[in-house]
């Protein structure tokens with residue numbers, strides 16, 4: 001038998017109810033599809049006293065158009081997102097990223113909210129209780145030292161969600177609903193560069209929806225990831241690009257990375273290419289810029305050196321594809 | 327903590343009191359005795375536990391039993407009608423899609439889910455729809471042939 005540690009399950013029908021239940025129950029956590037949360041509970045990493053299931057809340061479950069863009073509810077599944085015609089047309093990187101997550105069964109019930117709130121990952125952490133205990137655990141959970149950088153007090157577990165970079169190049173915003181207030185922030189402000197505490201979410205806040213602004217609709221964009229196998233696996237490095245051209249020169253270029261830092265990251269300095277032509281020389285410089293901002297550590301079976309190279313190669317490949325020069 | 331649930335399993339209505347922390351796979355195997363659904367890994371990696379919930383493939387090892395309240399759950403046992411194997415079961419039998427057989431119930435349910443959405447899948451469609459399922463034995467060629475056999479049988 002595979003019984004999980006004991007907890008009380010709640011299945012609220014509204015966001016307000018969910019927030020109230022969270023406030024009333026010490027040690028509560030939210031549950032969406034469970035493709036990260038239940039795995040971590042089975043491995044003894046998460047031991048919530050209460051689980052608040054968000055899957056029965058209708059308002060979180062749809063994608064619709066509003067005046068300023070497309071609103072995607074947090075409980076929308078990855079399969080729904082990948083198959084949505086308007087998303088694929090206007091925000092192609094987002095649809096490509098959704099389709100590249102895990103495998104088809106995971107995408108049938110894994111959600112957008114769960115993907116953005118995904119825990120950070122490391123080969124010393126995403127292991128069974130038995131494995132971790134025989135390795136004296138690690139800083140991120142129960143242990144004293146970090147096996148990746150044993151001298152320090154920081155955790156470098158990599159943020160490995162595929163959607164975030166694709167949403168970031170399209171300037172997505174998110175709506176958070178907490179016990180006291182509702183706030184709307186740029187997705188970029190949701191993440192912190194700390195493998196142990198990577199979400200700037202307040203206690204009890206629910207990620208209610210993602211807003212893809214109209215201003216970036218229709219801008220050519222793409223997402224690609226490197227993974228061990230062609231399906232199921234998390235990225236060892238992932239990159240989204242958005243490129244618009246005007247009169248033969250670059251009008252707007254945005255690059256965002258995942259799986260190489262504790263947070264997804266918009267590459268700084270791409271504005272310097274504005275006005276430039278997309279050519280070999282420019283792509284070399286871009287590849288160098290992107291890979292210099294990737295700071296992978298030995299958190300996967302693949303070496304940091306390789307993952308940095310992959311970031312450079314993906315930047316080159318995707319921007320060449322978007323500029324249609326290949 | 328236990329919670330009452332009302333659901334159908336392979337078309338039969340059931341009511342049970344289940345612990346909040348019980349996984350669907352344990353409910354199927356331990357409470358109901360349907361041991362066709364397998365556990366092959368410690369969470370979401372292998373697909374051996376794949377069942378259909380409300381017609382969609384789902385990992386029974388990552389799903390809470392209480393979460394299936396009000397829904398239709400289908401397992402490999404539900405495919406056989408009056409002792410006759412279904413098309414997809416015959417496919418795995420005829421094309422030797424099973425070797426040790428441990429991944430087979432999950433493979434069959436993932437394929438069943440596909441065939442209901444798309445009755446004449448291309449090889450690419452089959453590969454894409456079954457990419458959450460891992461087989462330790464067959465090398466996958468026979469599994470793809472098994473699904474193709476079933477699609478042909480259904481077309482007749």
Ligand SMILES: Cc1cc2nc3c(=O)[nH]c(=O)nc-3n(C[C@H](O)[C@H](O)[C@H](O)COP(=O)(O)OP(=O)(O)OC[C@H]3O[C@@H](n4cnc5c(N)ncnc54)[C@H](O)[C@@H]3O)c2cc1C
Nearest residue numbers: 032033034035036037102110111113114115117162207370
């Ligand atoms: C074998 C395997 C392979 C995978 N491969 C990939 C991959 O390639 N790429 C990838 O990105 N992911 C991958 N995943 C992870 C996962 O399937 C997806 O990220 C999925 O989108 C997670 O969503 P969920 O609904 O299942 O989240 P859950 O597991 O339900 O939740 C994840 C976390 O988010 C929190 N949460 C969920 N919803 C909300 C909300 N609305 N507000 C606040 N907090 C919330 C939960 O409390 C929990 O901490 C993989 C998982 C497995 C098991």
Ligand code: SF4
Nearest residue numbers: 122138146147155156
């Ligand atoms: S980076 Fe270090 S502290 Fe963080 S999960 Fe890995 S081993 Fe643990």
Ligand code: FES
Nearest residue numbers: 366372373375387
């Ligand atoms: S047992 Fe469920 S995926 Fe392996």
Ligand code: FES
Nearest residue numbers: 425426461462463
């Ligand atoms: S037949 Fe043995 S695991 Fe697939």
